[in-house]
Amino acid sequence: MAKTSIGLDIGSSIIRVVELEKDKERVKLRSLASIASPQPGMNGEGDVELEAVASTIKSLLTAAKIEGKDVVVALPESKVFTRVIDDLPYLTDKELSSSITYAAEEFIPLPLTDVNLNWQILYRSNPKDKNPRTVVFLIASPKTLINKYVKVLTYAGVRPKALETETMGATRSLVGPNPFAPTTIIIQIGSSTTDLTIVSKGLIWLTRSLSTGGLALTRAIAQHFNFEMSQAEEYKKVYGMLEDQLDGKVYEVLKPLIDIIAQESKRVIQAFAEKYPTSQIKRVVLSGGGAKMPGIVIYFASLLGLEVQEADPWYTIIKDQTLATKLSQDAPAYSVAVGLALREE
Ligand SMILES: Nc1ncnc2c1ncn2[C@@H]1O[C@H](COP(=O)(O)OP(=O)(O)OP(=O)(O)O)[C@@H](O)[C@H]1O
Numbered sequence: 002m003a004k005t006s007i008g009l010d011i012g013s014s015i016i017r018v019v020e021l022e023k024d025k026e027r028v029k030l031r032s033l034a035s036i037a038s039p040q041p042g043m044n045g046e047g048d049v050e051l052e053a054v055a056s057t058i059k060s061l062l063t064a065a066k067i068e069g070k071d072v073v074v075a076l077p078e079s080k081v082f083t084r085v086i087d088d089l090p091y092l093t094d095k096e097l098s099s100s101i102t103y104a105a106e107e108f109i110p111l112p113l114t115d116v117n118l119n120w121q122i123l124y125r126s127n128p129k130d131k132n133p134r135t136v137v138f139l140i141a142s143p144k145t146l147i148n149k150y151v152k153v154l155t156y157a158g159v160r161p162k163a164l165e166t167e168t169m170g171a172t173r174s175l176v177g178p179n180p181f182a183p184t185t186i187i188i189q190i191g192s193s194t195t196d197l198t199i200v201s202k203g204l205i206w207l208t209r210s211l212s213t214g215g216l217a218l219t220r221a222i223a224q225h226f227n228f229e230m231s232q233a234e235e236y237k238k239v240y241g242m243l244e245d246q247l248d249g250k251v252y253e254v255l256k257p258l259i260d261i262i263a264q265e266s267k268r269v270i271q272a273f274a275e276k277y278p279t280s281q282i283k284r285v286v287l288s289g290g291g292a293k294m295p296g297i298v299i300y301f302a303s304l305l306g307l308e309v310q311e312a313d314p315w316y317t318i319i320k321d322q323t324l325a326t327k328l329s330q331d332a333p334a335y336s337v338a339v340g341l342a343l344r345e346e
């Protein structure tokens with residue numbers, strides 16, 4: 002039997018799972034499924050709440066006919082700390098692991114004993130360079146957060162093969178490790194947050210989590226029109242950012258919130274261009290459920306003045322033709338789950 006791998010994205014509104022079959026160079030879709038997340042879900046603290054998430058994951062895996070127990074899971078970007086450390090001298094791997102804790106102490110608001118540190122080397126000069134240096138992307142995950150995820154997964158009867166972050170998952174499925182891909186910003190609009198990621202030379206250089214996501218958009222419509230949330234959700238999905246619909250009424254309500262996301266994206270794009278003039282951002286990928294909103298691609302393209310595309314995490318993956326249309330409808334929402342499943346051992 003071919004080797005399979007399972008990506009599990011425990012979103013705040015929807016939990017998704019993807020199982021891929023890897024056989025030499027080919028990656029084939031074996032199974033996928035999604036289910037509404039219980040509330041408050043992973044934001045809960047008590048055992049009852051966490052057990053509710055676990056039993057939902059169990060139902061999801063049953064529905065997807067997934068029997069494997071080893072899953073790759075993402076921690077929410079909004080709860081981990083990431084930073085590019087670019088003031089280090091040339092360091093060997095061994096030197097780096099001791100120096101990194103000093104650098105970490107400066108920006109992590111928790112005692113270092115309370116976090117797990119991971120890092121990736123973004124750049125390391127030749128030791129004999131005039132200006133020898135090492136640039137590192139550092140990720141600090143609170144141990145309480147990791148313990149909570151491990152607990153839920155254990156209740157659900159699965160084992161976390163790896164715990165990554167949402168942006169690491171989305172980066173793998175949407176950009177991949179290709180060092181020649183154009184520098185890209187991924188704007189991942191979920192339900193509770195929007196996560197920005199800058200990917201250059203196949204590596205992550207910046208992540209930022211904003212607390213404006215799809216739920217805030219729905220709430221704004223509900224408040225403005227005095228609608229139930231379900232009706233507001235419908236309006237968002239049908240009219241979204243289409244200025245010529247309903248006299249632009251929905252557009253006007255959504256615009257200030259979308260602009261929070263768009264302006265912050267613009268700001269990080271400009272800051273990146275100033276810092277790294279030779280690897281300017283050439284491409285914008287809209288991901289997450291919010292990327293499916295009518296009119297949003299055009300709105301971002303005109304505001305950012307860049308090429309904007311809707312995320313398609315399935316593009317390199319072999320799938321049955323019968324599935325292809327169905328997958329494309331919900332594609333941007335699967336970026337994280339697909340990327341997690343694509344993780345190499
Ligand atoms: N066609 C659509 N138009 C506009 N918004 C949409 C559309 N389809 C889904 N959404 C929105 O996408 C959001 C859900 O996205 P997603 O499934 O990526 O979130 P999540 O992973 O559960 O949340 P988070 O990542 O913040 O924890 C919801 O707010 C939903 O209203």
Ligand SMILES: [Mg+2]
Pocket residue numbers: 010011012013167191192289337
């Ligand atoms: Mg999500």
